[in-house]
Amino acid sequence: MAGRLSSTEEAVLEVCRKHGNAGVADALLQEELHHMTMQARMMAINSLLNKHRLTLLTNPADESLVYKEVIAEDAAKFKGLGTEEMLVYQHIQASGNYGIWTKDLKMKTNLAQPQITKLLKVLEQRSLIKAIKSVSNANRKVYMLYELEPARELTGGAWYTEHEYDSEFIEVLQQACYQFILNAGEASLDDVALFIKEKGFSKVELRADDVMSLINCLEYDGKIDRVEREEGEMFRRALLEIPDTSAFTNVPCGSCPVFNDCTPDGAISPNTCVYYQKWLDF
Template identity: 25%
Template structure:
């Protein structure tokens, strides 16, 4: 190699480094390398000579596409590691593992590509492992596969399952705990607390069991058990004023634009430090949110060019009917039978057709229907 070629080689590599900028994985085609202006225009022969030299020194890593061949630059410190390898099997095996990146390379795939015996491959990998150039890891998709990765890299989330896996097993308890945290954050920031007196429904009195008296009950016995409708209303008022309503969450008004976004939820989780040792990114939080949306526990809210989230099934009609003890703000399940006067009638046990108390002449029904 003459001095001119050596200088052009160094200049082309430096030009590629500058062109990569913040994208170290950028690929360069032949036209891209020619466009850097290092080699004279249309001097393809010189360019190919320099590319060959850079590839031989492991400073260029070739990448094959259907449309042709491209090259990715390799840091000088990484290229120097190839000089530590003594045999061709070690060099080729390390190159395959190096090219696989964070996904790792399957041992059987390495063997197939090198076309060597098992003993030779195991010996080469053992030497690479001893020199701390590669290491073995387990892929969650198939734990029986022997996977190899560069010693300085961490396996990708696809290979290890990301934060949802612990020792190659799906950590369901951790996922459930984080879902509860996400739901709590959405409820906290997607609704507001309202307090005040609770207008509770009256509590039905304890009624005596129906007794069997020969000849029927006397009018005095009936009057002693029967109360007027006004008396019942007064008793219910005393019950309702004696209870104070707990804090209840209510929906925010239409047009509200402060619902938490994915990034804000992720930031809140980071502040709570509930995922210690597990780096949670916005994409991981989005996976939890997608599950909650699918389960119909939270819903998306469009806020201009942003997307927020709020808890679903918050009572939007009558705040007094909001079910206080429901974690997910389920609307109370009510119908006409739950409010009919018979449910709290003090002489219900005496009511029968043709008797002293019957539905056709009930004064409680008159007040309920008025």
């Protein structure tokens, strides 16, 4: 808790408490504390601002300034932070759950990079902010308030686990969807989404478009077909399957990395081909 307050400071806070959330404009404060000189009042307000007991807000209606008492927990949170720390904190707060990059922070605050790094370290140590790695820019760390949940764009949505693309998870879900569609004969998007939700495959909640991407991938894999029915779009097992093997790739030439460099009399030739050797080694 803040140090002891003088009587003038107490009086200012008293007025602020009286007006609650709306905040107190300077004129109102003057009116309420008419017994106090302007200088004494200013001294008290500055001191309170320094001690983080009072905060200065802008009234969006007429852009006038209003004073408001800082609630006790917040006051404890910000205790001992300087103006620069607060400046950085406020910019981070403004960036919401998208976070802000240190370069952008530098531009907005006009502070030097090493200084910002130091300030961020302090804020991080006090668990006021946290650093999050963005999936779109793996090398870029962004900062946001400690209590916020990072945005979907930052974490990559349901398909990322700890910033790594979770291919296994996707594979398992796709298999499950495919099996469900096979068993059901024909299924709609809602059916598949409901099935996944009921079975609880995913810890994160999957949105309809997440399930749609799973189904789309199954279609691209050539495993299912999309059909138009009266009740809407349905999915079923692919009627036309892609052949399991191809005569072209059954022979080593079909997937040979040096196919284009191979000539009958060259250094690479079918006669001396190591892939053939391996293939014909019974």
